[in-house]
Amino acid sequence: MTEFDTASQDAATLETAPTRYIEGSGIRFAYRRLGPSTGTALVLLQHFSGNIDAWDPAVVNGLAADRPVIAFDNTGVGRSTGQTPDNIGAMARDAVAFIKLLGLPEVDLLGFSLGGCVAQQIAAEHGRLVRKLILVGTAPKGGEEHLLTVLQDAFSQTEAPDVRLPLFFTKSSASQSAGLAFLKRAKVRREDRxxxxxxxVTDRQAKALITWCATPDPEHAILRAIRQPVLVVSGSHDTMLPADNAYAMFKALSNAQLVLYPDSGHGALFQYHELFVSHVRTFLEA
Structure with a gap:
């Protein structure tokens, strides 16, 4: 990488970074890379139905202030080619293939919602690849989910300017105000969205998430295979993947910390973006 490229990457934000592509095993992956060119990269694994531009720039840019951060579209999502898998195992294999295509020997993972399920699978199977793990608004295998019920309810609220308001935030005025601010930030990028x-994508992702949660894992085999340090984060009133999941993961993991944000839903990391970035940075730097 040239000095110019390094400087451009350091200065880039989620709103301005170019969308890059890398291809292998018949899949062309779309991604954006922010932050310094050195250090352990933090790879972001996105939620159900989300793509690169569904991330909150305040979160991504804040995390990229002092570390490389990579947001990407897994197979079939956004501008990445191929067919989206309908199971977590295949999604994890594709994400690992992407990381290896970038030549990264070790990464940190931040998995949000569906991405958190994928992150668990990767960390359990690839102990040397993953240094630390952040699981946000997600569930263990066999965990509790209300995806279809919550989606139906959210889409019935036709007065909402964006379905993510009822999906990701509580009904309180503070949470709704934070939700509107998040939506404004997420729409800043206009070119190359x-x-x-x-x-x-979403039909197959829904099957993967629902199957993951419907498959019993009474011994928590996947969680007990994760030896890396883990930060578990949830909103107090997450209706899609309730906070009981976060507590269950915290108890089953061998080396975990638990953070619950008040008066917040599935999008707690967006509602409390400054606090979330601070918590993640402290965890990664420890």
Whole structure:
């Protein structure tokens, strides 16, 4: 990488960074890389239905202030090619393939919602690849989910300017105000925005998430295989993947910390973006 490239990357934000592509095993992955060119990269694994531009710039840019951060579209999502898998195991394999294509020997993972399930699978199977793990608004295998019920309710609220308001935030005025601010931040980028592939992605992602949570794992085999330090984060009133999941993961993991944010839903990391960035940075630097 040239000095110019390094300087450009350091100065880039989620809103301004170019979308790059890397190809292997028949898949062309779309991604954006922010922050310094050296250090352990933090790879972001996105939520159900989300793409690169569904991340909160305040979160991504804040995390990239002192470390490399990589946001990408897994197979079939956004501008990445291929068919989105309908199971967590295949999603994890594709994410590992992407990380290896970038030539990264070790990474930190931040998995949000569906991405948190994928992150668990990766960390359990690839202990040397993953240094530290952040699990946000997610569930263990066999955990509790209310995806379809909550989606139906959210889409019925036609007065909402964006379905993410009822999905990610509580009904309180403070949470709704934070939600509107998040939506404004997420829409700043206008050029080279990521693409929404609709049901071709979400139908298969929904099957993967629902199957993951419907598959019993009474011995918590996946969680007990994770030896890395883990930060578990949840909103107090997450209706999609309730906070009981966070506590269950915290208890089953061998080396975990638990953070619960008040008066917040599935999008707690966006509602409390400054606090979340601070907590993650402290955890990664410890």
């Amino acid at each position: 990521d693409t929404d592939n609709g049901g071709a």
